Amino acid sequence: MDACGEHRESTRLMVEKLSLSCDRLMSHLQLGCCPSHCATPLQGKKVLLHCITDPEQKPLQLTGHHGDITALVFGTGRNPLMLCSASADYVIVWDIEHCYRRTRDGVVASGRVIGTLLGKVVHLSFCPLDQRVSACTGDKVYILSSKMEDVLSVLAGHLAPLTAAEFSPWKTDILVSISEDRTFKVWCLKKDEIIYQSAVLSATPLLSVYFLEKSRHLLTGSADGQVWSFTFSEDHRCHLVTRLDLQKVLLRHQRQLETVAPQTAGVKGFTPDPVETEKPILRICAHHKQLEYQSLVWIGSSDGLYLLDLATSELLKALLLRDVPDFSITMAGSWAMSPGLDNTMAFVVTSLFEAQMSVLEVTLPGPDTMDDLRQHLEVLSVIPSAPLTAGSLLNAEFKKKDTKPSKKTGLDKSVVKEQPLVFHTQVKSSGYSQPSRRTIFSPKTNVQKMTPGTTKTNMKLGCFLNDYPGHTAAPSVPHTYLNTAKTPVYSAQYSGDGKQILCGLGDRSVLLYKSSLTGPSAVYTGHDKAVSSVAWSHSRRWWLSASADRTLRIWPTGGSEPVLTMGGDDKFIKPIQGAQFYYLDKFLLVASGSSLQLYLYHLDNTRDDIKRYQQRSTIKLTGSFKTESGTDITSVSAINDFYSYIVLMSGADRSIQVLDMNTGTMASQLPDAHSRAVHHIAQNKGSAFSSQTPDSYNLFLTSAVTDGVKLWDLRAHRCVRRYENHVNRCHPCTTAFSPCGRFIASGSEDNCAYIYDVHSCSYLHKLQRHSDTVLNVTFNPAKPELLTGTLDGRLSLFRPGNAANGVFSS
Structure with missing residues (x-):
């Protein structure tokens, strides 16, 4: 899609449903938004409730606060729908259906006070069951009961005022808080203690935090436009998965659009601003709860909305506020987000400099539209779908030299002329008709698994070959170490039968080993x-x-x-x-x-x-x-x-x-x-011992210094995942697919090798005990084994966790 089309798409996707002029500035206030309603302060002390699904319905006013409202949040959508509002005097929970019913009966709607005189509350959140509410005020988090006025616990530990706190969607006793001290902390509410604390992430305060339930990831964003994605495992040890700079992601997106249609460069809305401004991460929200959209998130910043694919670190859509015609807000002060009841997203945005608030409705891209955003292009395949053309280079053959016929002698009569076994021209004789190359030479795809212990004999190899164990765990246990020479292992490859290993070294030699790394090597x-x-x-x-x-x-x-x-x-x-x-x-x-x-x-x-x-x-x-x-x-x-x-x-x-x-x-x-030149390409080649689906062979990996590893789909013509846990700042570290196609291995400069699951951006195993940078990784095509080679010439062999005790050679 060119830049002009992107501009038209922005105006079509984003529609202003409601615009309000407020009596005071509401920037940096937490506003409430859910699929059916949005809530904003009115005259400072009242709550104004709007029905998004029925704009003709009269807004509902809720009174009860004596101080200015500073934070609003809706419950998780359980019946009944709950709203919590906070000011310096009270924290009140409202039953929305009950409030509508009392208003229709001519009675003033009232809520339940659950907190008193907590101070200025800057952020509220409900737990997944709507039974507890967290209130951030100063450098403390108050955990309140949503049923009665009761302070369940007070969490203190940050060194600066808090900016937000959220409950874990899948474990209600876990809460994560962020602060102006630029760290986040993971709290266990059962013990009221910190179970994990991050390092300082940024030079500016952290402003937003969000949980991705499907992938079990924790997201946080800062005031300078940085987004971090961490794993959030059962042991609550958060490992960094990816880090994004929104400004750089947008510039890369613009360059890609200009590459597709350079004649449209300079179109309004996609020309970089003359003055580069930071893009604070004001709000993060999941794109949709469907499984196929689990890696897509919306980022609300000061100039608009950004749809990011965290799996690929790519920007799919930029909806800038200045692109919406007749829109009164050009710079946002705060965002509230919620998935709609249908294929929509609801957004509440306040102006940064004016007393203005608007409700936006964004139509979510469907599967077809999403493919267009990702430049879906199913025209290429590693497995051929058509025969060779007549003039193909692959038909080339060595021309046989012409030889003059020898003179006939009397002895020629006694020479028996060689004939095919079958003399009938209409009968195809085995060995004399050309077989289909695609039938004979093709990868093993969807082959029925053999029963355990069953083997098949390959007479050509003269050995028994077992199918590769497709459900075995990834190699993670060190089995054998071997010092070759104090020189880098620049390349390594197993033979097709998995019995031998070639190693190209920095001292100009090549070593040939048995796959077990035992016995002498051929030099x-x-x-x-x-x-x-x-x-x-x-x-x-x-x-x-x-x-x-x-x-x-x-x-x-x-x-x-x-x-x-x-x-x-x-x-x-x-x-x-x-x-x-x-x-x-x-x-x-x-x-x-x-x-x-x-x-x-x-x-x-x-x-x-x-x-x-x-x-x-x-x-x-x-x-x-x-x-x-x-x-x-x-x-x-x-x-x-x-x-x-x-x-x-x-x-x-x-x-x-x-x-x-x-x-x-x-x-x-x-x-x-990549942002740097690609130094290594690794295709999913499978092996003679494993079977994969045909589409799996269209996956390949690329590695670039300082830019991680990307997984590409040839048929989709796009990057489908990104891996960044390993360290690669200067050396050309390589990657490899396992023969079963389930795992990816990568070298790293932190003296480790990393094993990734193809379907997850976070690593499964961190293989330590290396003495230097791991330059090369390669899988055995016949067994679940991984070989690594280091900068100082050391080879290491790893096997799955249930492997026998290792044998270490020096």
């Missing part, structure tokens, strides 16, 4: 600089190594010398950033500089006794692809375990490009995928 040398990448062939007969010395070598498994050496003759001007076998070992993919090259090759490991060092292997350039902007390629990835047309590559311009090798064109581009 391969020949490169002049650090080995940046290693890769196995699908057949496991060959493996390759690429180095910063601009050379690539292909080695036979078990051999001591390479059968093919590329580079060293100005073939590659810049270091090789990525190299691998592709299309079931038919091609080689090599990325160097701004060029991605596709090679056909023929390997011959025989040697001539006289010309021993002259290689007989041959290679042929089939195609070459340049990045659209001419920038250098930083990473490349493609699936080799089954036929796939898709190749992913990233550029130094922070973009991700999707190449379709069938057509030889760039199928899609994701500009500004």
